[in-house]
Amino acid sequence: MITYGEVEKLHCMRAADQSVLSVYAYVPSERASMRELQAHAMDLVKAATERAPDMLHREDELLARRTLAERAGEWLGHTLGIFVSGQLSLLEVVPLRGSFPERAVLAARPHVRPLLAALGRYPDHRVVVMDHRHAWLLTVAGDRVEIVARTSAESLPSAGFGGWYFEQSHVLQRVTEVAPHFYQDAAAILDRQARHGSSQPLVVGGYVDSITQLLTLLPQAVLRDYAGSFAADPHSLTLAGARDLAAPVVSSWAERRECQLVQAVTTARPGVPATIGLEDCLTAVNAGTVGLLLIADEPLVPGFHCERCDVLSVGSNECCDWGAASWPVPDLLEEMAWRTLRDGGQVVSARTLPCTAAARMQ
Ligand SMILES: [Zn+2]
Numbered sequence: 001m002i003t004y005g006e007v008e009k010l011h012c013m014r015a016a017d018q019s020v021l022s023v024y025a026y027v028p029s030e031r032a033s034m035r036e037l038q039a040h041a042m043d044l045v046k047a048a049t050e051r052a053p054d055m056l057h058r059e060d061e062l063l064a065r066r067t068l069a070e071r072a073g074e075w076l077g078h079t080l081g082i083f084v085s086g087q088l089s090l091l092e093v094v095p096l097r098g099s100f101p102e103r104a105v106l107a108a109r110p111h112v113r114p115l116l117a118a119l120g121r122y123p124d125h126r127v128v129v130m131d132h133r134h135a136w137l138l139t140v141a142g143d144r145v146e147i148v149a150r151t152s153a154e155s156l157p158s159a160g161f162g163g164w165y166f167e168q169s170h171v172l173q174r175v176t177e178v179a180p181h182f183y184q185d186a187a188a189i190l191d192r193q194a195r196h197g198s199s200q201p202l203v204v205g206g207y208v209d210s211i212t213q214l215l216t217l218l219p220q221a222v223l224r225d226y227a228g229s230f231a232a233d234p235h236s237l238t239l240a241g242a243r244d245l246a247a248p249v250v251s252s253w254a255e256r257r258e259c260q261l262v263q264a265v266t267t268a269r270p271g272v273p274a275t276i277g278l279e280d281c282l283t284a285v286n287a288g289t290v291g292l293l294l295i296a297d298e299p300l301v302p303g304f305h306c307e308r309c310d311v312l313s314v315g316s317n318e319c320c321d322w323g324a325a326s327w328p329v330p331d332l333l334e335e336m337a338w339r340t341l342r343d344g345g346q347v348v349s350a351r352t353l354p355c356t357a358a359a360r361m362q
Helices: 004-011 031-051 058-075 113-121 182-195 208-217 239-266 278-287 332-342
Strands: 020-026 078-085 090-097 103-107 125-130 134-141 144-152 202-206 226-231 274-276 290-295 303-306 326-329 346-349 357-361
Touching: 004 113, 020 031, 020 058, 031 058, 031 103, 058 078, 058 090, 078 113, 090 113, 113 239, 113 332, 113 346, 125 182, 125 208, 125 239, 134 182, 134 239, 144 182, 144 239, 182 208, 202 208, 202 239, 208 226, 226 239, 239 274, 239 290, 239 357, 274 278, 278 290, 278 332, 278 357, 290 332, 303 332, 326 332, 332 346
Parallel strands: 125 202, 202 226, 290 346
Antiparallel strands: 020 078, 020 103, 078 090, 125 134, 134 144, 274 357, 290 357, 303 326
């Protein structure tokens, strides 16, 4: 998996023409389908060249195909994003968990909208793992998981990080005694995090009775970010094991949130500043007033960007310069997403969105 910083880094690369090739191909779980995968990827690239004729560099296409052939076997059941540009000396391979819309795009920048969607579906999060006497606080970003702190029944209230202290071991250690008071310590540090503005989803794992005890003590501000729990024996849990058990919990939380946002924006009451449909969303994005932009997964929506007045539009002459400085962009939704993020808004790629785009204003 990739981090937001890495996606941003890809997005900031820019070629002099629309020759950067991005390919997203789903790698089936059965190896026997590899030949079909190659043929399918070629079809995707062909469709991209029809949308942007004369832009594809033959050597970039060959490199993308060779990379897919070499790397696909490592990533069965994943979607591979492959970004190639000889001009930018770029070759990047990004595996995404599960299935994402397949496509190839030729553009001045790497096409990263599916990467943003993947980040939304598996966001950075926190995991608390508990036995009857210890709690470990982990952070997960992409595939990286690390222990931020731990607390235990032996901690003094003033010790270390608010009663928590740093953990060096990568294997959670065995303890057996019961010490109920440390649940308050664990709840207190999570409360403190919430007060300091942390809003990452929170997963709690460990013994079922420990999870229940902690949940009864968590204040509302913490429960707002609570994504769910998993049962496990912390004594045999590794960091990677905790991350893998938390993954489906976080994915389900993200999917529920996605549905709630779609519902809230598309059925907004009169008086709530929201809009549905590409044209109105474009107007709002151009005005810099979008607080939350919902975009559909599938369609590529070609359009234009004016380099003089910065307006994004469906037609080539829809800005005050009458298109004198407008250049085609292969996907307006990608441009709208980055513009919204730049202006401080949120972007969610929503699988259940019944239209191309919808927005709630700031
Ligand atoms: Zn203009």
